[in-house]
Amino acid sequence: MQLCxxxxxxxLGKSTLVGELGRSIVRERGYMIEGKFxxxxxxxxxxxxxxxxxxxxxxLLGEPPDRLEKWRADLLDALGANxxxxxxxxxxxxxxxxxxxxxxxxPPAEAQNRFQIVLLNFIxxxxxxxxxxxxxxxxxxxxxxxxxxxxxxxxxxxxxxxxVIGAY
Numbered sequence: 001m002q003l004c005x006x007x008x009x010x011x012l013g014k015s016t017l018v019g020e021l022g023r024s025i026v027r028e029r030g031y032m033i034e035g036k037f038x039x040x041x042x043x044x045x046x047x048x049x050x051x052x053x054x055x056x057x058x059x060l061l062g063e064p065p066d067r068l069e070k071w072r073a074d075l076l077d078a079l080g081a082n083x084x085x086x087x088x089x090x091x092x093x094x095x096x097x098x099x100x101x102x103x104x105x106x107p108p109a110e111a112q113n114r115f116q117i118v119l120l121n122f123i124x125x126x127x128x129x130x131x132x133x134x135x136x137x138x139x140x141x142x143x144x145x146x147x148x149x150x151x152x153x154x155x156x157x158x159x160x161x162x163x164v165i166g167a168y
Contacts (some may be wrong), residue, residue, distance in 0.1 A: 001127075001159035005139075006167045014167040018135050021165075030131030030161070031059055037141035045145035046089060048136055049119065053090045056126070060096060072096050078125035082118045089119075116149050120156055127160030139168040 006014045022032035033055045035048030060071050075097060079086055084100035087093050094100070106114060126132045136142070136150070153164065 001162040003154055004165045006165065015137060018165050022133055025131050025133050028131060031056060031126065032133040034135040034137060037138040039141045045143050048146055050089050052134060054092055057090055057092045057096065074125050078121045079118060082114065085115055085118045086122055116152055119149060120153065123162060124160060127162040131161040133163045133165065135165045137167050139166045
């Protein structure tokens with residue numbers, strides 16, 4: 001996993017720079033996704049990740065049926081019995097995975113830990129086969145759960161071909 005943080009004033013061209021980089025990744029059969037934080041939705045945990053993964057699901061739905069089936073199998077294998085947590089975050093994912101059984105309730109700290117592990121496994125399912133660029137824009141408006149997840153992502157092992165770009 002690689003991490004890059006870009007800072008600068010609004011309108012400076014940070015997103016344009018990242019977009020150019022993304023085009024070269026996509027040419028190499030990779031995926032580029034973007035999550036943008038919103039100043040007025042800071043209380044919505046993981047909202048930027050949800051938006052980024054919605055974009056990824058949209059890209060997968062454009063794949064040929066045989067590749068989409070392979071993604072389905074890989075994702076179900078990676079997420080296991082906790083796949084419903086990802087479908088809850090990204091409802092469009094049900095179009096690929098199908099309906100999932102609910103997960104058991106856990107105390108808050110354990111539930112957050114389980115959720116972060118599921119998110120990491122979801123990302124690993126992609127980065128083990130293809131490069132993935134995750135662009136997180138407007139980090140200055142991020143929520144605490146997402147910052148904790150980004151910290152965990154930065155220190156995780158075996159994240160494959162992941163490049164996280166943050167802009168603020």
